Amino acid sequence: MWYPMTSGGREAALWLAAQPADEAKPAGGAALDQIIIASGGAGLLTAVLLVLGWGHRTGKITLLGRLAALAERGPGRGLPGWAALPATVSLLSLVTALLGMYWDISLHISHGRDEGPLANIAHYPILIGLFGIFTAGVLAMALPKGERPGRAAVRITRDWYAPAGGVLLAGAGFYALLGFPLDDVWHRIFGQDVTLWGPTHLMLIGGAGLSLIAMMILEREGRRAWTGPAADRPAGIVRYVRRGMHAGGLLIGLSVFQAEYDFGVPQFRLVHQPLLIALAAGCALVAARLWVGRGGALFAVAFYMLIRGGVSVLVGPVVIGELWAAVPLYFAEALCVEIAALALARRPLALGAVSGVLIGTAGFGAEYAWTQAVFRLPWTGDILVEGMLMAVAGGVAGGLCGAMLAEGLEGRLPRPAVARTAFALSIAAVAAAVANGLVIDVPRNVQATVALTDVRGGEAGRTAHARITFSPAGALDDPAWIAITGWQGQGLHVEPLIEEGEGVYRTSAPMPLHGDWKTLIRVHDGRALAGVPIYLPADPAIGARELAAPASFTRDVQSEKRILQRELKSDVPGWLWLACSSVVLFCTLVLILALGWGTARIARRLPDEPAAESAGAPEKVAT
Numbered sequence: 001m002w003y004p005m006t007s008g009g010r011e012a013a014l015w016l017a018a019q020p021a022d023e024a025k026p027a028g029g030a031a032l033d034q035i036i037i038a039s040g041g042a043g044l045l046t047a048v049l050l051v052l053g054w055g056h057r058t059g060k061i062t063l064l065g066r067l068a069a070l071a072e073r074g075p076g077r078g079l080p081g082w083a084a085l086p087a088t089v090s091l092l093s094l095v096t097a098l099l100g101m102y103w104d105i106s107l108h109i110s111h112g113r114d115e116g117p118l119a120n121i122a123h124y125p126i127l128i129g130l131f132g133i134f135t136a137g138v139l140a141m142a143l144p145k146g147e148r149p150g151r152a153a154v155r156i157t158r159d160w161y162a163p164a165g166g167v168l169l170a171g172a173g174f175y176a177l178l179g180f181p182l183d184d185v186w187h188r189i190f191g192q193d194v195t196l197w198g199p200t201h202l203m204l205i206g207g208a209g210l211s212l213i214a215m216m217i218l219e220r221e222g223r224r225a226w227t228g229p230a231a232d233r234p235a236g237i238v239r240y241v242r243r244g245m246h247a248g249g250l251l252i253g254l255s256v257f258q259a260e261y262d263f264g265v266p267q268f269r270l271v272h273q274p275l276l277i278a279l280a281a282g283c284a285l286v287a288a289r290l291w292v293g294r295g296g297a298l299f300a301v302a303f304y305m306l307i308r309g310g311v312s313v314l315v316g317p318v319v320i321g322e323l324w325a326a327v328p329l330y331f332a333e334a335l336c337v338e339i340a341a342l343a344l345a346r347r348p349l350a351l352g353a354v355s356g357v358l359i360g361t362a363g364f365g366a367e368y369a370w371t372q373a374v375f376r377l378p379w380t381g382d383i384l385v386e387g388m389l390m391a392v393a394g395g396v397a398g399g400l401c402g403a404m405l406a407e408g409l410e411g412r413l414p415r416p417a418v419a420r421t422a423f424a425l426s427i428a429a430v431a432a433a434v435a436n437g438l439v440i441d442v443p444r445n446v447q448a449t450v451a452l453t454d455v456r457g458g459e460a461g462r463t464a465h466a467r468i469t470f471s472p473a474g475a476l477d478d479p480a481w482i483a484i485t486g487w488q489g490q491g492l493h494v495e496p497l498i499e500e501g502e503g504v505y506r507t508s509a510p511m512p513l514h515g516d517w518k519t520l521i522r523v524h525d526g527r528a529l530a531g532v533p534i535y536l537p538a539d540p541a542i543g544a545r546e547l548a549a550p551a552s553f554t555r556d557v558q559s560e561k562r563i564l565q566r567e568l569k570s571d572v573p574g575w576l577w578l579a580c581s582s583v584v585l586f587c588t589l590v591l592i593l594a595l596g597w598g599t600a601r602i603a604r605r606l607p608d609e610p611a612a613e614s615a616g617a618p619e620k621v622a623t
Contacts, residue, residue: 034116035184042131042177049135053142057160068143076222078234082143083222086166090136090215094249095307097129097208098256102315105196105259106322112488112516113192113567117184127180130204133211134173140166140218150225152605165218168598172214175591176207182584190577191542192567195267196260199584206588209253213405213595216246216291217602220409224606244296247288248303254280255308255328262325264376264494265487267564270480270524271387272437274364274379278391279430281333281363282356282398283405289341289355290348290406297334297341304330323492326374332366333359349414349422352403353396360392376494382480382526393433397426405599413603423596441527446475446557448521448532452513452549461514464549465507466534468521470557473503479525484534489517497521513549520563531560542567 055061068081076084104122107114114120141162144153153161183200195201219242226233258280260266261273288300309327316324336358337351344351364387371378379387400422407413414422449471452464466484470476482505486493489512497505511519513535521532532555536547544566561568 034118038117039181042127045131049138053138056142057145064139064143068139078226078228078238079219079222080149080226082140082149082163082166083218083225085143086136086140086169086218087215087222089139090133090169090211091245091249093129093132093136094208094211094253095129096125096132098252098307099311099314100125100127100129101205101208101256102259102311102325103320103322105263106315106325108194109263109265109487110323110489110491112518113194117180126204127177130173130176130180130208132173133208134170134177137166137168137170137173137214140169150221150606152221152601163218163221164598164601165214165216165221168214168595169211169218171594172207172211172591174207175587176204176211179203179207186580189569189580190572191569192565194565194567196257197268199581202257203584203588205253205256207591209250209256210591210595212246212250212253214598215249216243216405216409217595217598219243219246220602220606240292240296240299243292244288244299245303247284247292247296248300248307250287251280251284251300251304251330252308254284255304258328259325261375261377262327263323264326264492265485266377267529267561269437269440269527269529270377270379271383271390272434274360274367274383274387274391275394275433275437277328277330277367277394278333278356278359278363279394279398281330281337281359282352282395282400283402284398285330285334285337285359286352286355286399286402287406288402289337290345290351290403291409294341295338297337298331301330301334326376328367329370333363336362348403348407348412349400349418352399352401354399356394356396356399357392359395359399360388363395364388364391377481377483377496380478380480382478382524390433390437393429397429397433400426408599408603411603411606411608413600416600419600427592439527440529442559443475443528443530443557446530447471447554448557449552449554450521450532450534451552454551455510461512462549463510463512463514465510467500467507468497468505468532470503470505475503475557476523476525479523481522481524483522484511484519485522486512486517486519489515489519493517493519518563518566519549520560522560523557529560530557531563532557533563536563536566539566 052061052064056064064085065081068085071084071088072079072081074084075088079087100122104120104126107120107122117123141156144161144163146159148161149163152164154164154167156162179200179202182203183198186198186200196205223239255277258273258276260268261270261276266273285297285300288296290296292299305327312325312327314320315322337355340351340355340358344354368379404413404419404422408419413419447470449469451467451469453466454462454464456463476482481496483494483496484507491512493509493512495507495509495511498508499505511534513519516537517535518537519533519535521534523530523532533547535549536544538544538546
């Protein structure tokens with residue numbers, strides 16, 4: 001734990017104005033010309049999409065109809081064209097967006113700010129992928145013509161009905177796309193918050209990840225509405241694989257929130273990682289077991305490892321040449337769900353709760369061991385109790401939501417009072433756990449004395465070993481991590497320090513102290529997230545001078561956010577940040593509630609009864 005002592009003066013020179021602004025890498029919003037080009041491109045693509053949709057519905061353009069028929073005979077076999085084509089488009093789009101997101105995160109960690117949205121190559125697959133998700137939803141809405149696509153369809157006009165899954169898919173895609181222009185506005189107001197968990201960044205991730213639920217709903221509507229001959233009905237294995245891919249995709253989408261931990265540069269407490277892993281596992285794997293069938297949870301994890309692991313390989317040093325992102329294992333969690341289902345498969349909510357407990361305990365233990373082998377910042381005993389409690393909370397909440405999702409898709413949702421209560425309690429539990437993880441302390445009156453021993457200098461760039469002594473000696477009490485982090489200097493350097501004695505640590509590898517590298521000591525001890533800057537380059541765009549690294553110096557332990565997010569503006573009123581964050585939170589809750597509404601609508605309009613199969617056939621609509 002942290003103990004106070006008399007403080008030395010904080011180095012104010014770090015934040016003083018120095019030089020004119022650097023136009024190459026702006027610290028606020030993008031350049032106006034890039035905004036105009038990006039907005040124009042987005043407007044053009046949207047216009048093309050609207051023209052195709054209008055042409056299809058008026059009969060003047062037949063392209064969409066031909067593509068839908070082709071998809072119905074190919075990868076979407078067993079689904080009507082209005083579900084088959086969007087399913088294919090959305091799957092390809094999600095993989096494209098996933099590649100772009102991890103590529104973009106890697107670039108920002110290793111290179112820092114970019115020169116603008118069009119100067120970052122990774123933004124293109126993100127934009128293409130997110131627009132593809134939105135396009136898939138619009139296609140699902142536009143394609144049904146002269147028919148009502150199932151009893152769960154939503155009425156648009158007098159004779160135009162759209163599948164509920166298509167409406168939700170378009171909404172999720174639009175929500176994600178909206179994060180791009182809002183991100184620029186956010187940076188203009190607050191500066192560059194170089195963290196994955198920035199509110200507008202979460203919009204991009206959340207919209208893409210949660211679109212999988214809309215895709216699941218659309219699959220259910222399509223399967224019930226399909227009226228092809230019995231001989232053309234796909235074999236059961238096709239449905240098993242298709243649903244397993246959807247569940248695995250949901251696991252991928254929910255796991256993207258962990259990306260900072262995957263790369264080894266988390267800016268939030270370590271207890272959030274087991275919470276997020278358990279939440280993703282509980283929701284996706286319980287839904288997989290109930291919706292896909294026996295072995296569904298294991299199949300979903302296998303698909304997750306194929307896609308998510310493949311993205312790490314593509315982005316990493318072997319192909320694209322950027323940073324490697326570790327991958328949570330999830331196989332132990334899948335086994336927990338499968339074992340629990342042997343006794344509780346017919347009691348979905350009980351299965352969700354029990355699976356959540358197993359995920360939060362046995363699954364936590366398995367991931368604890370896995371992090372020791374593959375993660376840059378492995379879990380430690382510092383988070384053992386709180387981390388497991390957070391994992392249990394996330395696992396149970398996710399398990400209940402996953403159970404209700406699967407039961408809703410199969411038309412067996414519990415009575416409204418039970419379903420709404422379980423859903424509300426799950427959301428509240430996750431919110432409370434996240435809020436608990438966000439409560440941090442900034443240590444006061446603690447200093448670090450650093451002695452550097454140069455290893456290399458000259459044109460190759462300076463590197464050095466360090467010996468760090470904290471004062472007072474008992475300031476650290478078995479921290480979750482104490483490490484050297486160097487980033488945004490054309491690479492990433494994360495190195496846990498070696499303890500020599502009480503309050504005394506040393507490096508095991510030389511750290512970079514040159515160029516654009518930002519190198520600091522990071523300490524996570526209980527609720528304390530703190531840092532000590534060692535070397536920071538000059539940043540004229542934010543008016544910061546270089547913080548040099550002499551052979552020996554003593555500096556205060558301070559909030560690491562001031563170091564990791566140097567670009568944040570310090571003169572913005574707190575109420576403005578709270579108001580803007582509240583707007584994003586409200587929009588997120590609207591999306592989540594809309595997906596819950598869609599699941600309930602499917603359960604109510606398409607009940608799991610043999611006689612209802614014929615009722616799900618398309619109903620002709622007067623034209």
